[in-house]
Structures are given as structure tokens and as C-alpha cells.
Amino acid sequence: MTARRPTIDDVARLSGVARTTVSRVLNDGPNVRDEVRARVLEAVKALDYKVNPQARSLAGGGSRLLGLVFASDLESEPNSFYHSALELGALRGCLELGYQLVTRHIPLQSADREQQVYDLIATQRCEGLIFTPPYSDDGALIAEVLRRGCKVVSISPGGAGRGLADGVGMDDEAGGYDIARRLIDLGHRRFAFMGGIEGHLSADRRLDGLMRALSEAGLGQADLIQVRGDFTFRSGVELTPRLLDDPLHPTALVCANDDMAAGALSVVHGRGVKVPQDLSVTGFDDTPVSAIVWPPLTTVHQPLKDMGRRAVALLASRLTGGRAEAEPEFDCLDHAVVERGTAASAP
Incomplete structure (x- = not known):
């Protein structure tokens, strides 16, 4: 005999x-007191209750998908952990709420x-779509998807995409500011910045934060050299020699993601730079690579898994939780500077 599965x-x-x-x-959904929500979730855990997505689909008439x-680039490898962390968080959210997830990599060049x-x-x-940058910045695309009756949540939206639909992310400008402020406090006055692809607004906001910190310290464009990568290890390798050979001779290199920073470290070690x-x-x-390179990488923690999970929760609340007509909201999740071994006092 098999035990009966617990029901709602x-x-x-x-x-x-x-x-x-x-x-x-x-x-x-809304209108549930915190203590009631906690009691229900404790019961779910105690009973090991699992939502049946097929049954919910039949009951609600939706696909539950x-x-x-x-966005992907046909000419370069994907930013693997960024994608997989968001996907893992979204999958966990779908499992909890009885949805299924389909992932699509759509080249920007298509x-x-x-x-x-x-x-x-x-x-x-699909009843709802989660857009990542730079699709989350595309106001015309988001507006058309909404017009077609599909719900949208945007990850780190910017520009025309901000405010059209629910969003979740962190304060990228503040993250760029915090990491630059830490380096300035360590005595650095000559900076290099390795940014992301053209039009990636969340990465551009990290540069805005860096510039704000430089301005507060009495520094400016003359104290900074900038290049654009594509968030890959390869672009970090290819661009770093240009920064090292620049007459500015920067003492601090700020990268817009960990993969490019890892590529930069490989070149720096080869040059004999300590x-x-x-x-x-x-x-x-703060991807896994940041902890396994040598020295371990000082970085900014971005809660990617939480973003994916929260994006699913926002979609679910639009579809079945009573927020169908509510004004769009943006959930700003906390970030933090993670100090490891690649940042120290300026020489």
C-alpha cells in the first residue's frame, strides 16, 4: 500500500x-497576514505538500507555463552562471507555485x-514571460507582449522598459558606487572600467555609480579609461592588454561582471603584474568563479537566484493572486560588496 498524497x-x-x-x-497573493502566511507554509513543509501543476492547469484553464x-550573442559564449542562476531561481519558484518553465535564448542579431x-x-x-537585459529595457516589446494578454516581469529593467511591467533587480548604480568607494578608500586614484555590451543599461548604471564615487573624490574622466566587453571571459582576455598599456597606468580595474574580471586576471598574471x-x-x-580564481575575486553580490524566484512569484500574483490590474511594482533586492583577495591599498 502507498500513503495518500496530502491535498490542499x-x-x-x-x-x-x-x-x-x-x-x-x-x-x-495579497491580503494575507504574515502570521497566517507563516502558519500555512509551516503546514506545507510538515505535510511535504506538492502542488500538482496538471490539476491546477485543468482547474484554472491556463497552461501554467x-x-x-x-539575449544571446551568436559570436560569443553565453554568460553561463548569470543565466543558470536566474533559471535555477525561476525553476524553484515554479516548483513551489505549480508552474512550468521554458527557457529561450534569442540572439539580439536575429x-x-x-x-x-x-x-x-x-x-x-506561455501565460507570462520573464525578460532579462537588454530585452527588459525594450519598452516597445514589453508593451506589445502585454497587449497580447501575456503578463511580464522584467529583470533589472531600465530605460523605456522601466515601469511598464513588474520588475525585480538590485540598485546597479549603488553597486557600482559601493565598489568604487571601497577602492577610493584604499587610496586608488587611477581607474579602468570594463563595461558590457552597448545598450545593456544595468551595466551602464554600474558605470554611473563609479563616476559618482570618482566625482565625490574630486576625480573625473581624466582619471578613468573605459572599454566595452561582452560579459565573457574571452573579452576580458582580449581587452585587458589595452588597459595595462594605457599611459594612465590604472591601479584599479573595475569589471562589470565576474567572467570578464576572471579573464583580466589571467592576462595580468601572465604579464607578471601582482x-x-x-x-x-x-x-x-558574485558568481562561483569569483571564489575559485586566484586570488579570490572581490566583487558585488547580486542575488540572482532570488531575482528569478521573485520574478515567478510576481507573475503568479498577476495571474491568480488578485494583482491583475494593480500598478506595476519594482522589487529592489539587497546587494553587498564581497571582499576577498583582489583589492588592496594602491601602490
Whole structure:
């Protein structure tokens, strides 16, 4: 004999609430007191209750399918951990709330990239889409998806994309400021910045934060050399020699993500430059690579898994939780400077 699987009614009985309240908690809906929400989640855990996505689909008439859209470059490898961390967080959110997830990498160079997005709605029957940068900055695309009746959550939206739909992210400008402020406090006055692809507004905001910190310290453009990479290890390798050979001779290299910083470190070691004695190097994201390079990388922690998970919760609340007509909201998650071994006092 096999044990009967717990039902939503079992959760309601154990937590002492109505069945509709359990449903509202599972869908991250509004109008639930914190103590009630906690009691329901404790009952879910105690019973090891699992949502049946097929049953929920039949009951609600929807596909229970969400789409996660990444931009990809046909000429370079993907920013693997950034993508996988967001996807893992979204998958965990889907598991908790009874949704399924389909992931699509749509090259920015594709002439039919918008149609590929629309096909997720028409062909795949996605009820909601999660856009990552730079698609999350594309106001026209987001507006058209919403017009077609599909819900949207944007990861780190900027520009025309900000405010059109629910969003989740961190304060990129503040992150850039905090890492630059730390380097300035260490005595650095000559900087290099390795940015991201053209039009990637969240990475550009990291540069804005750096510039704000420089301005407060009485520094400016003359104290900074800038290059654009594509967030890959390869671009870090290719661009670093230009920075090292520049007449400015920077003592601090600020990279817009960890993969480029790792590529930069490989070149710096090959040149015989000591890190952090001769040159401080910092990254952004706090991906696993930041802890395994040598020296371990000082970086800015971006809660990518939490972003993916929260994006699913926001979509669920739009679809079934009573927020269908609510004004768009933006959830700003906390970041932190993670000090390891690549930043020290200026030589």
C-alpha cells in the first residue's frame, strides 16, 4: 500500500485556515497576514505538500507555463552562471507555485527576434514571460507582449522598459558606487572600467555609480579609461592588454561582471603584474568563479537566484493572486560588496 498524497484541504486543516487562504499563500497573493502566511507554509513543509501543476492547469484553464527569455550573442559564449542562476531561481519558484518553465535564448542579431518572443505566447502558450537585459529595457516589446494578454516581469529593467511591467533587480548604480568607494578608500586614484555590451543599461548604471564615487573624490574622466566587453571571459582576455598599456597606468580595474574580471586576471598574471599589490581587480555578480580564481575575486553580490524566484512569484500574483490590474511594482533586492583577495591599498 502507498500513503495518500496530502491535498490542499489537508494543508488548510493543519494550518486552521480556509482552502482559499492556502491557495492565496501558494500564489503569493495579497491580503494575507504574515502570521497566517507563516502558519500555512509551516503546514506545507510538515505535510511535504506538492502542488500538482496538471490539476491546477485543468482547474484554472491556463497552461501554467512561464517563459524565461535571455539575449544571446551568436559570436560569443553565453554568460553561463548569470543565466543558470536566474533559471535555477525561476525553476524553484515554479516548483513551489505549480508552474512550468521554458527557457529561450534569442540572439539580439536575429531579424525575427520579436516574432520568436511572440511565438512563446501563440505557440508555446506561455501565460507570462520573464525578460532579462537588454530585452527588459525594450519598452516597445514589453508593451506589445502585454497587449497580447501575456503578463511580464522584467529583470533589472531600465530605460523605456522601466515601469511598464513588474520588475525585480538590485540598485546597479549603488553597486557600482559601493565598489568604487571601497577602492577610493584604499587610496586608488587611477581607474579602468570594463563595461558590457552597448545598450545593456544595468551595466551602464554600474558605470554611473563609479563616476559618482570618482566625482565625490574630486576625480573625473581624466582619471578613468573605459572599454566595452561582452560579459565573457574571452573579452576580458582580449581587452585587458589595452588597459595595462594605457599611459594612465590604472591601479584599479573595475569589471562589470565576474567572467570578464576572471579573464583580466589571467592576462595580468601572465604579464607578471601582482594582484593586489600592483593592481586591484574587482568584479560584479558574485558568481562561483569569483571564489575559485586566484586570488579570490572581490566583487558585488547580486542575488540572482532570488531575482528569478521573485520574478515567478510576481507573475503568479498577476495571474491568480488578485494583482491583475494593480500598478506595476519594482522589487529592489539587497546587494553587498564581497571582499576577498583582489583589492588592496594602491601602490
